[in-house]
Amino acid sequence: MRGASAKWLSVYAVAYMLFLYAPVVLLPLFAFNDATVVAFPLSSFTTDWFTVLWQTEALHDAVRNSLLVAVAAAVLSTVLGASAARAAARYRFPGKAPAMGFIMLPLVLPEILVAVALLVPIIQLGLSLSLWTVIAGHVLICMPFSVAILGSAFQGLDISLEEASLDLGESRRGTFRRVILPLVMPGVISSLLICFTISLDEFMIAFFLTGTDVTLPVYIWSQLRFPTKLPSIMALGTILLVLSVVLLVLAEWFRRRAARRQGLEASATGGLM
């Protein structure tokens, strides 16, 4: 009985993985396919669609905007996330649970609500939409992720290291810079990479809050309407997939290094949950 159910579960697992990967495996197929329609059967191999990307000026602007937004959002949300995670891990104070709960709230709010909620005051105050408004929105949805990642980094910190440093005459600032920061550094880098990746792919908030400068997902959305642009969008998707996977592997590697430095077992899910 046990053997049979285990076998069925494995079959199910493989079938499920095929379902998960079904759309993604098509990306490179169509990206290198020498045809203007995105459909089977495939014709010959080409790298033309990548050349098209190389020559599209509007795309380059969108990439530049997205990089600016993603870097700014990653840095700001990591700094804000680190300060909240450190406060929660190290100190006891009244109102901690509700405050932390509120900071984590964007995780369960639909993005459209976050987007329109930010849009309304911006219109009402007569502010103009720009990349800064997009950054402000992205920081909000990235913060919970950096709090989660850095929370585990700060919690693993042995308080006696900090006390030893203070006893030995190091100042608070010096202790933070020379003892605490190096220990949580891998967590910081992991948080930066995750937030960067989230911001780079975020569409809904960027769609509502972007002005004339569009981010990459907003650009992709505008291109999906034109059938002739589709093969090059497939090529773009392939590049983005490879880039995201590289960033994620790096983030995971840094997170494990952080855990190892603190002498903890690297748990399987800590980084993503």
Add this chain to the structure above:
Amino acid sequence: MGLKLDTEARRGLLLLSPTAGYALVMLAAPLVMIVTFSFWTQNYLDIDTTPTLHNYREAWSRPIYRVLMFRSLRISLIVTLATVLLAFPIAYFVSFHVRRRKALWLFLITVPFWTSYLIRVFLWKVILGFNGVLNTALLEVGLIDEPLTFILYNSNAVVLTLAHAWAPFAILPIFVALEKIDRSLLEAAEDLGDGPMRRFFRITLPLAMPGVIAATLIVLIPTMGDFITPRLVGGTEGLMIANMIQVQFSRANNAPLGAALAVSSMLIVGVISLVICLVGRKLGGRVR
């Protein structure tokens, strides 16, 4: 304030204040504002700030909004049910049957979801379309004589695409809950004569319930607010309330009505989430 805070509490609050402040200014204030805004009315280019229930009356009584609201709710609930039911066995498999390479499995599960969401949804259109991958394959094999048309541009396509898009968000919480189960409880049940089925329903499932509830809410709430998937694969029959909210904020230029629709749909989802939480807490958490 009569409250006396010691040094530690003051340090903690000081350290938390930038982040909490950001959340207050950028989230709490806008949420209050959008609720206020939903009681105002749009007068061509001006906003009339006299509070009125006009938008809500419109949102709750006009057939089009009612239809969209119910359809969104139906689709979101079906998506949630499908996603969680499909995700549970895979989370169970990784937690109980994979011995050494758990992290690798979890990594492989999340990889497809780090490509652009838009492109992923669009690829489902490529798969399900008239000349799509699925139809071509089925025609080739000879299972069908002409392309299937009921698989794209309707709510089925929306359900399938969303169930795919939210898969890891359902798998991960359930996996974490399953990992936390003390394995000796399962052995105890077996020793005391429970068969595998009985053991699963009396021990594993109740203890995994917090994860199942988390997965349900994580999928249900955001799918209610998605307008990309309905727009790309839903056709006209698969449009959802978020599409209407988006239209009100852009082309229809009636942002207060859009705000009322957004607040209404969030209220409905909020109430349903609360019910799910309460029912789930009753069903799970303790071993029977």
